[in-house]
Amino acid sequence: MAMDAAANLATIAAYVHHAERRDWDAFEELLDEEVVYELPQTRERVRGRSELRRFTAEYPGDWHLELAESYADAQGGVARLDSRMGVGQTDTAIVFFRFDADGLITHVTDWWPEPYEPPQGRGHLADRY
Amino acid sequence: MAMDAAANLATIAAYVHHAERRDWDAFEELLDEEVVYELPQTRERVRGRSELRRFTAEYPGDWHLELAESYADAQGGVARLDSRMGVGQTDTAIVFFRFDADGLITHVTDWWPEPYEPPQGRGHLADRY
Numbered sequence A, B: 001m002a003m004d005a006a007a008n009l010a011t012i013a014a015y016v017h018h019a020e021r022r023d024w025d026a027f028e029e030l031l032d033e034e035v036v037y038e039l040p041q042t043r044e045r046v047r048g049r050s051e052l053r054r055f056t057a058e059y060p061g062d063w064h065l066e067l068a069e070s071y072a073d074a075q076g077g078v079a080r081l082d083s084r085m086g087v088g089q090t091d092t093a094i095v096f097f098r099f100d101a102d103g104l105i106t107h108v109t110d111w112w113p114e115p116y117e118p119p120q121g122r123g124h125l126a127d128r129y
Helices: A005-021 A024-029 A049-057 B005-021 B024-029 B049-057
Strands: A031-039 A044-047 A063-072 A076-085 A090-099 A105-111 B031-039 B044-047 B063-072 B076-085 B090-099 B105-111
Touching (some): A005 A063, A005 A090, A024 A049, A076 B076, B005 B063, B005 B076, B024 B031, B063 B090
Parallel strands (some): A031 A105, B031 B105
Antiparallel strands (some): A031 A044, A063 A076, A063 B063, A090 A105, B031 B044, B063 B076, B090 B105
């Protein structure tokens, strides 16, 4: 059964929800057996359903995820997440997904942008907030 | 006239295309007069159509943008861009958009994730590539 954007949006929401709830059986059911997870900023890669379950379940710290916005089409999608570690600051994660024809997740690409100082020479073009 | 996902995807593609072509008149026509552009990583903000045109047009360097993937619904969307500066490396930009009922861009949020070293303690859970 070919999936559509609405089904893939529901899978994205479930991915976040099950991770936040630490419901690893339900989390794993969303994943293709050969799922590939990548963090391009660190060049880390995890291959396989049970390996991605383990990577996420064992990720250290009292982390919490909340879905801020998401978009999808019939093949892929993206989520912007608010991530909190304990009572600390909120970080932003941006997660891209690819789905197979059955709606299982085949690729996850995580981006974790961090604060930095603006380059010189554009201070006259933008305000700081 | 209310816009739909397809119209907003076309606007996202045009935003990238006109910026790459330095066609600033066409670029400006995509923007609501009160558009707000934000870079959360540097906490920079640009308000207004002509100000965002100027910020983008005067952005220093021989930069080039290519649309890698995009998703949208009737209210918003996101683009992942490959960005090259001269003959240097390719960076990734992730750009979120909000649209008004006429399909004009009201909000642009740019993310520019940079490489970093993975935190300690998860080397046994992921490979490097």
